[in-house]
Amino acid sequence: MKKFLIPLALFVVLVLFLAAGLKRDPHEIPSPLINRAAPEFSLQTLSGKSTFSPSDYKGRVWLLNVWATWCVSCREEHPVLVAFAKQIAVPIVGLSYKEIQPQDDPEKKLSPDAQLSLARSRGAVWLERHGNPYSLSVMDLDGRVGIDYGVYGVPETYIIDKEGVIRYKQIGPVTPQLLTNTLLPIIRGLENS
Amino acid sequence: MNFCGLISKNSRSPVAVLPTRDRLAGLTGFVYFLISGLIAVSFASNPVLAKEAEPMASDAQVEARLVHIAEELRCLVCQNESLSSSRADLAEDLRAQVREQIVKGRTDQEIKDYLVERYGDFVLYRPAVKPMTWALWFGPFVCLLIGLGVLLFAINKRNKKIQSLQPATHATVVGAESNTNLTAPSQLSETAHPEHKE
Numbered sequence: 023m024k025k026f027l028i029p030l031a032l033f034v035v036l037v038l039f040l041a042a043g044l045k046r047d048p049h050e051i052p053s054p055l056i057n058r059a060a061p062e063f064s065l066q067t068l069s070g071k072s073t074f075s076p077s078d079y080k081g082r083v084w085l086l087n088v089w090a091t092w093c094v095s096c097r098e099e100h101p102v103l104v105a106f107a108k109q110i111a112v113p114i115v116g117l118s119y120k121e122i123q124p125q126d127d128p129e130k131k132l133s134p135d136a137q138l139s140l141a142r143s144r145g146a147v148w149l150e151r152h153g154n155p156y157s158l159s160v161m162d163l164d165g166r167v168g169i170d171y172g173v174y175g176v177p178e179t180y181i182i183d184k185e186g187v188i189r190y191k192q193i194g195p196v197t198p199q200l201l202t203n204t205l206l207p208i209i210r211g212l213e214n215s
Numbered sequence: 216m217n218f219c220g221l222i223s224k225n226s227r228s229p230v231a232v233l234p235t236r237d238r239l240a241g242l243t244g245f246v247y248f249l250i251s252g253l254i255a256v257s258f259a260s261n262p263v264l265a266k267e268a269e270p271m272a273s274d275a276q277v278e279a280r281l282v283h284i285a286e287e288l289r290c291l292v293c294q295n296e297s298l299s300s301s302r303a304d305l306a307e308d309l310r311a312q313v314r315e316q317i318v319k320g321r322t323d324q325e326i327k328d329y330l331v332e333r334y335g336d337f338v339l340y341r342p343a344v345k346p347m348t349w350a351l352w353f354g355p356f357v358c359l360l361i362g363l364g365v366l367l368f369a370i371n372k373r374n375k376k377i378q379s380l381q382p383a384t385h386a387t388v389v390g391a392e393s394n395t396n397l398t399a400p401s402q403l404s405e406t407a408h409p410e411h412k413e
Contacts, residue, residue: 048294054335124304165308172333174291174305 053172053191060182061170065160068145074160083212085114086180090121091148093176099195100152107155116159118145119168119176183212277317284323288338
């Protein structure tokens with residue numbers, strides 16, 4: 023009986039490792055940007071009337087939410103954000119990520135200006151229809167800012183603290199549970215610090 | 216969004232229609248007609264299928280370096296594909312970034328660092344050797360050494376046991392062998408050796 027004890031223990035350890043592996047989502051890659059300064063950018067807002075930079079919100083805790091009208095999971099997430107925006111004073115900045123997809127313009131005929139205006143009208147219509155949780159939304163047409171933030175799947179949500187440091191990154195849609203159990207405690211903690 | 220190009224590949228591939236051939240095996244003439252039709256259709260639709268990543272720069276040297284670097288990088292959308300072979304939109308954007316930086320004269324290491332800064336070690340197919348990745352790099356060798364140690368220990372123990380039991384074991388083995396041979400010689404097959412029955 024004693025003979026089997028060691029293989030059994032090894033087997034149990036292996037099973038525990040595999041079980042833990044099953045629960046992990048391989049698509050969630052830990053971001054190296056956590057606890058680092060949010061990359062600086064200056065982008066036009068959706069309305070085109072002004073520009074926004076992360077440094078504008080220095081001294082405030084804020085959220086950066088990456089979205090697009092073609093993103094299916096964003097539809098699922100959007101009502102959660104709309105309800106959340108009404109409930110809390112923390113500003114949510116929308117990053118309209120690559121609104122114009124290659125299939126929208128297969129022959130690459132649209133000029134940059136035409137792309138911009140198409141993206142603007144699409145974004146505005148979408149926000150009007152589904153509600154606008156954003157204090158403002160900026161346009162990242164070519165996805166360069168997205169790359170700086172390590173965006174690889176939309177939607178993604180970042181919590182940025184008063185010093186302009188990224189404290190949390192959510193990959194995939196924000197759910198009500200996630201909001202109450204994870205995001206809100208972090209936001210409260212950062213606001214009180 | 217083009218997700219790894221899977222959907223477009225499957226829906227248009229002529230391979231997907233091939234099972235029809237099995238079902239109509241009896242109607243040879245009709246099958247030939249069908250196959251020739253399929254071939255014609257697949258040829259006709261080939262220009263649609265062949266959507267390759269189009270090189271933006273004509274400079275062959277830049278493209279060669281791009282492929283060299285991108286082969287060592289992992290696409291984040293299709294995680295089992297390298298950045299050079301992935302058809303995901305993000306991979307295309309990242310290739311454009313790498314291309315841009317090559318033209319700017321950055322070194323391979325600088326370009327890789329740029330991507331690691333944003334996406335983490337995950338983008339590297341060959342992660343850097345550092346305390347965090349020691350288990351990854353040296354773990355297999357440690358396991359091998361442990362395995363060898365256990366094996367040597369077991370062999371040593373077994374040898375000692377055999378030595379101490381030698382006269383007795385020898386007798387039983389001979390006895391068992393002659394016994395099985397006597398009772399059922401016809402039942403001996405390739406799979407059941409008398410020694411294994413013990």
